[in-house]
Amino acid sequence: MALIQNSASLNSDGSFASQRQGKQCHQSGVRAIVENMKYRNLYSGLQRRLQELSQSLNLFQYGGRAVELVWSTNHRLTLALALFTLVAGLLPGAIAYVGKLIIDSVVAASQSQAVGDRWDALGYLALEAIAVALLAGSKQGLTLCQSLLRVLLGQKVNVLILKKALTLDLAHFEDSEFYDKMTRARREASSRPLSLVGRTFGLVQDSLALITYGGLLLNFSIGAVFVLMLAAVPAFIAETRFAGQAFRLFRWRAPETREQTYLETLIAREDFAMEVKLFQLGPLLLTRYQEIFHRLYDEDRSLTIRRGLWGYLLGLLSTAAFYAAYTWIVIEAIAGRISLGDLTMYLVVFRQGQTTFSSALSSIGGMFEDSLYLSNLYEFLEQEIPQPFGAATKGPTPGDGIRFENVSFMYPGNAQPALTNISFHLKPGEKMAIVGENGSGKTTLIKLLTRLYSPTSGRILLDGLDLEAWDMEVLQRRIGVIFQNFVRYQFTVGENVGVGDVEHITESPRWEEAANKGMALPFIEEMTEGFQTQLGKWFKGGRELSGGQWQKIALSRAFMRTGADILVLDEPTSAMDAEAEVQIFNHFRTVTQHQMAILISHRFSTVRMADWIVVLSAGELIEQGTHEDLVQAGKRYAHLFSLQAAGYQ
Numbered sequence: 001m002a003l004i005q006n007s008a009s010l011n012s013d014g015s016f017a018s019q020r021q022g023k024q025c026h027q028s029g030v031r032a033i034v035e036n037m038k039y040r041n042l043y044s045g046l047q048r049r050l051q052e053l054s055q056s057l058n059l060f061q062y063g064g065r066a067v068e069l070v071w072s073t074n075h076r077l078t079l080a081l082a083l084f085t086l087v088a089g090l091l092p093g094a095i096a097y098v099g100k101l102i103i104d105s106v107v108a109a110s111q112s113q114a115v116g117d118r119w120d121a122l123g124y125l126a127l128e129a130i131a132v133a134l135l136a137g138s139k140q141g142l143t144l145c146q147s148l149l150r151v152l153l154g155q156k157v158n159v160l161i162l163k164k165a166l167t168l169d170l171a172h173f174e175d176s177e178f179y180d181k182m183t184r185a186r187r188e189a190s191s192r193p194l195s196l197v198g199r200t201f202g203l204v205q206d207s208l209a210l211i212t213y214g215g216l217l218l219n220f221s222i223g224a225v226f227v228l229m230l231a232a233v234p235a236f237i238a239e240t241r242f243a244g245q246a247f248r249l250f251r252w253r254a255p256e257t258r259e260q261t262y263l264e265t266l267i268a269r270e271d272f273a274m275e276v277k278l279f280q281l282g283p284l285l286l287t288r289y290q291e292i293f294h295r296l297y298d299e300d301r302s303l304t305i306r307r308g309l310w311g312y313l314l315g316l317l318s319t320a321a322f323y324a325a326y327t328w329i330v331i332e333a334i335a336g337r338i339s340l341g342d343l344t345m346y347l348v349v350f351r352q353g354q355t356t357f358s359s360a361l362s363s364i365g366g367m368f369e370d371s372l373y374l375s376n377l378y379e380f381l382e383q384e385i386p387q388p389f390g391a392a393t394k395g396p397t398p399g400d401g402i403r404f405e406n407v408s409f410m411y412p413g414n415a416q417p418a419l420t421n422i423s424f425h426l427k428p429g430e431k432m433a434i435v436g437e438n439g440s441g442k443t444t445l446i447k448l449l450t451r452l453y454s455p456t457s458g459r460i461l462l463d464g465l466d467l468e469a470w471d472m473e474v475l476q477r478r479i480g481v482i483f484q485n486f487v488r489y490q491f492t493v494g495e496n497v498g499v500g501d502v503e504h505i506t507e508s509p510r511w512e513e514a515a516n517k518g519m520a521l522p523f524i525e526e527m528t529e530g531f532q533t534q535l536g537k538w539f540k541g542g543r544e545l546s547g548g549q550w551q552k553i554a555l556s557r558a559f560m561r562t563g564a565d566i567l568v569l570d571e572p573t574s575a576m577d578a579e580a581e582v583q584i585f586n587h588f589r590t591v592t593q594h595q596m597a598i599l600i601s602h603r604f605s606t607v608r609m610a611d612w613i614v615v616l617s618a619g620e621l622i623e624q625g626t627h628e629d630l631v632q633a634g635k636r637y638a639h640l641f642s643l644q645a646a647g648y649q
């Protein structure tokens with residue numbers, strides 16, 4: 001910028017000088033700007049590269065964390081792994097050295113023909129055989145430890161992930177990025193950590209071998225060792241950079257991978273099969289799946305080709321350095337300055353050094369890939385989850401019931417509030433119905449009441465105390481709830497009812513009582529295995545229920561919480577026949593006499609039985625009162641009621 005200003009002032013000053021002078025000044029100013037830009041570009045390019053490199057190098061820290069993880073999984077196996085790595089790393093150098101001793105002693109023995117020299121040669125031979133046997137043993141030991149650790153570690157990481165998942169809020173499950181992290185973590189839980197450990201130890205082993213080779217070469221020339229190490233640097237940097245790029249690619253494409261997984265699920269899962277078949281969606285879904293694959297494959301191919309090409313070219317540099325040093329050694333041997341044994345040892349060192357070197361390079365590449373996984377795993381495990389802070393087990397005015405005071409709520413990421421300024425009071429023993437068109441906020445209101453979400457503003461009070469101040473467990477014990485999308489567990493009938501109160505999940509008398517209240521008992525008793533009948537089709541002998549029967553099971557589940565004084569039913573009878581519905585509600589009133597109940601329904605025949613009705617529209621409470629009041633008022637409720645009544649005439 002300074003230069004641009006400078007050049008401008010030169011031009012304006014130039015009005016006093018000759019035109020030529022002005023032109024010269026202008027030209028030199030432009031040249032300076034161009035030079036400056038070049039340096040700046042070069043500098044920022046260099047800075048970017050360094051940043052990329054340091055980001056890539058940062059990933060190495062996960063090697064340490066992986067070792068920690070393995071250590072905490074099983075101390076003994078980790079120690080054994082380290083020991084075998086050490087032995088497998090040091091022995092190749094020792095074997096090369098013993099090889100030299102064998103040749104030298106053979107040459108000496110053939111020249112002297114002395115018995116002692118012959119025994120020396122045979123002794124070295126035996127030593128080499130022992131070392132080779134040890135090496136094979138340590139490699140086998142490594143494989144053994146790794147297979148055992150793989151199983152233990154897979155289990156440990158899976159449990160860590162699942163434990164964390166249990167602490168998550170509902171909002172986390174709805175956050176697609178976070179959900180991505182969790183699915184990726186789960187997908188590769190059993191293989192990646194150990195693979196990283198295997199590669200970290202592999203790298204240590206290769207490095208040890210390279211160091212011992214270097215040590216052997218040191219006798220020959222320190223310069224040669226230095227040149228060989230220097231020649232390895234470009235290949236190392238290139239590998240690190242490409243692995244870093246692969247990492248970034250992996251992160252960017254998370255949404256595509258998720259889409260692929262989703263398409264796989266649609267095509268291959270039993271719950272979607274019926275609709276996919278009937279709508280003939282199969283070919284369309286498969287084409288989409290393949291398109292995503294080809295897009296990803298094109299990116300992968302280009303990176304893989306560049307990585308391979310650069311790896312080969314830069315590898316050639318180290319090969320050239322190797323062979324230059326090798327030629328030097330051969331010349332020294334011809335000149336008789338080193339022994340035949342030395343020559344053979346260096347030959348082994350060079351040959352094995354090359355293989356070890358390329359194996360170390362591929363370990364580094366692999367370590368990066370594994371580190372990506374671990375960085376994702378740790379990001380998931382270390383995500384802070386704010387814990388509910390309330391600890392109260394009772395409110396200041398027991399028997400006050402539930403109060404909503406100016407409650408508003410907006411879902412994270414939404415532009416419109418789902419609820420605005422909702423206020424009402426529900427007293428103990430009262431039955432309240434919520435009505436409103438689709439999307440008016442009925443289910444959201446229930447989610448706030450059950451504390452799956454907290455209001456954006458306003459308060460919800462139970463017994464005069466804000467829900468936020470209640471101990472979460474105590475609060476949840478007081479509420480029995482079924483949502484419209486309740487879970488159809490692939491468990492037995494009894495357990496499907498029992499999950500409503502996990503502390504009594506296996507108590508069959510309770511199942512029976514709850515199933516009776518939920519009106520599921522008659523059809524359960526008709527099944528040959530009764531409460532022991534396996535439900536769903538995932539497991540052998542499983543039986544499928546009708547939609548209405550499932551709803552009765554879910555309703556019974558809500559009745560498992562005998563201590564609950566609040567019952568929340570979100571469209572509990574939508575799949576039931578008309579007779580069952582009437583029966584259920586008459587029955588419902590008698591079994592919930594002292595409980596508060598909140599009921600969401602689109603059927604006015606049900607709604608009219610409530611003591612109090614709340615009408616929602618676009619997130620606002622537009623009317624409330626008894627059925628008779630609201631019909632008389634002649635507003636929205638009366639209109640909807642008469643519409644539905646007309647449909648039955």
Ligand SMILES: Nc1ncnc2c1ncn2[C@@H]1O[C@H](COP(=O)(O)OP(=O)(O)OP(=O)(O)O)[C@@H](O)[C@H]1O
Pocket residue numbers: 174411412414418436437438439440441442443444445
């Ligand atoms: N998890 C969510 N994330 C973001 N927005 C949501 C979420 N769930 C619901 N919404 C939005 O909040 C509004 C209210 O939804 P809600 O499910 O409470 O309606 P509802 O009255 O229960 O509808 P229905 O009668 O169809 O069950 C809708 O506009 C909906 O799009």
